[in-house]
Amino acid sequence: MGIPHRPRRSFLTALSAGAVLITAAPMLAACGGDDDSESGGKVTIEWMNIATTEPSQSLFPKIAKEFEAQNPNVTVKATALENEAFKSKMTALVASGDLPDIYVTWGGGVLKQQIDAGLVKDITSEGSEVLGTMTDVSKKPYQFDGKTYAVPYDMGMVGFWYNKKHFEKAGIDGPPETWSQFLDAVRKLKDAGITPIALGGKDKWPGHYYWSYLAMRIGGMQAMEQAAQSNDFSAAPFVQAGEKLKELADLQPFQQGFQNAGYDTPGGQAASVGSGKAAMELMGQWAPTVQEDASGKKLGDDLGFFPFPTVEGGQGAVTDVFGGGNGFAVSKDAPKEALDFLAFLMNEKNEREMVTSGAFMPVVKGAESALDDPNRKMVAEALNNAGGFQLYLDQAFPPAVGQEVNDSVASLIAGKKSAQQVTESVTKVAQTQ
CATH class of the missing domain: 3.40.190.10 (Periplasmic binding protein-like II)
Known part of the structure; x- marks a missing residue:
C-alpha cells in the first residue's frame, strides 16, 4: 500500500x-x-x-x-x-x-x-x-x-508504540501523560538496562515528529496556524520545542548507532522495537506492520500505543493530533x-x-x-x-521547507544545531518559497 x-x-x-x-x-x-x-x-x-x-x-x-x-x-x-x-x-x-x-x-x-x-x-x-x-x-x-x-x-x-513488558520491567505504571513523566520513563528504562527509544536517524524524517509534536503541545494549534500563514517559525513555541527535544537527546535515549540507522532497514528503528531491543518508537499507525516486516517478529499483545504527551504549561491538548x-x-x-x-x-x-x-x-x-x-x-x-x-510538517509545506525541517531537527538531535538555529534555518527557507 x-x-x-x-x-x-x-x-x-x-x-x-x-x-x-x-x-x-x-x-x-x-x-x-x-x-x-x-x-x-x-x-x-x-x-x-x-x-x-x-x-x-x-x-x-x-x-x-x-x-x-x-x-x-x-x-x-x-x-x-x-x-x-x-x-x-x-x-x-x-x-x-x-x-x-x-x-x-x-x-x-x-x-x-x-x-x-x-x-x-x-x-x-x-x-x-x-x-x-x-x-x-x-x-x-x-x-x-x-x-x-x-x-x-x-x-x-503519529503516537508512541511501546513494549508493555519493558515498561513493566522498568517499573513504569502506565503510559506517560506529560512530558516530564515521559522523560522520567526514559530514565527508568535506562536504569533497567533497556534502550528507551529507537530512531531512524539516517532517514531524518522520524526525528521531525518530536519537534513538531512538541511545538503543537507548547503553542497549541494557533502556533502551527500562525507559522503556516507567516512562514515564520521563530516564535517561542518552536524554539522551546527544540529545547525540549535537546533535553530528551541529552539523556541519550536512542539505540546505539541510531544516526546511521534507517527507519525500516535491518537493525533500524522498526526492527529494534519489533525485536524487543528498544522500548518505544514515535511513529504512525503503520508501525506494527513495519516492525514485524523488518524484524521478522511480532510483539502481539505486548505492543501498546499512547498519544504524544502534553507539555506542562503548554496550550496544546492531547486531542490535537499530528498525522x-x-x-x-x-x-x-x-x-x-x-x-x-x-x-x-x-x-x-x-x-x-x-x-x-x-x-x-x-x-x-x-x-x-x-x-x-x-x-x-x-x-x-x-x-x-x-x-x-x-x-506532517515535511508535507504541509513546499518540499524545500519540509527537507529543511528534517535536516535541521536531525542536526539538533546530533548536537550540531541549537534550538534557535533550527527555527532560523527553517524560517529562512520558508520565506524564500
Whole structure:
C-alpha cells in the first residue's frame, strides 16, 4: 500500500523490497481519460496509485473490475508505482500540465502547488455525496480555502508504540501523560538496562515528529496556524520545542548507532522495537506492520500505543493530533466517471474490506467498527475525537521547507544545531518559497 505520510517512505523501502516500478498497466503515455460520456461512448479512466504491495496490490484491481462490470462503458486503466517512482513520474507530469484522471496525493504543500497551477479539480460540490460520508479529520489534508480537492482512502496519526513488558520491567505504571513523566520513563528504562527509544536517524524524517509534536503541545494549534500563514517559525513555541527535544537527546535515549540507522532497514528503528531491543518508537499507525516486516517478529499483545504527551504549561491538548493519510485527487479535465469510481471505491462494502485487511485506517464515518485490533481502535478513536489536526510538517509545506525541517531537527538531535538555529534555518527557507 504506501504509507500515508511517507510518499517518500512507502511501507517504506521495507515493503517495496527494492522494487523500482511495478505497473498494473502500461505506463501512461498521455494522461487524462478519453471522455465520450456525453455521447454515451466508451470512457477510459487513468488511475495512478501506489498499490505495489499487498493487500492493495490485489484489492484495488478487484474493485476496479467490479466497477467496470457495473459500468460497461468505462475502462479503468491502472498504473501502480512504488512511492519514489510515483513521485518522479508525477514531477514530470506536473511539468507537462497533463495529470492522470485520478492520482494519489498526500495533500499539503505539493497538492497546493498543483492546485495553484490549475491542474486539480475542486470536488467540493461534485463529490459532495461521497465526501459527506467521510470523517472531517480525514479530509483536512486536502482542503484549502474552504474547498476540497481529494477523496481520502486512508488516515492516521503519529503516537508512541511501546513494549508493555519493558515498561513493566522498568517499573513504569502506565503510559506517560506529560512530558516530564515521559522523560522520567526514559530514565527508568535506562536504569533497567533497556534502550528507551529507537530512531531512524539516517532517514531524518522520524526525528521531525518530536519537534513538531512538541511545538503543537507548547503553542497549541494557533502556533502551527500562525507559522503556516507567516512562514515564520521563530516564535517561542518552536524554539522551546527544540529545547525540549535537546533535553530528551541529552539523556541519550536512542539505540546505539541510531544516526546511521534507517527507519525500516535491518537493525533500524522498526526492527529494534519489533525485536524487543528498544522500548518505544514515535511513529504512525503503520508501525506494527513495519516492525514485524523488518524484524521478522511480532510483539502481539505486548505492543501498546499512547498519544504524544502534553507539555506542562503548554496550550496544546492531547486531542490535537499530528498525522496524515492517503487520498485520491482528480485532474481538472477528468471525466465525471472518475468521481463515480472514487465513490464506488469508498462505498461501505469496499471500505470495510480495506479496513479489515489491516493495512488501512477508516475514513468513512462508522467504519471504525470494522477494527478488531485494540491499538488501531485507539488510533481511530483519537482521530475521531481530534480537537485539532496538523499534517506532517515535511508535507504541509513546499518540499524545500519540509527537507529543511528534517535536516535541521536531525542536526539538533546530533548536537550540531541549537534550538534557535533550527527555527532560523527553517524560517529562512520558508520565506524564500
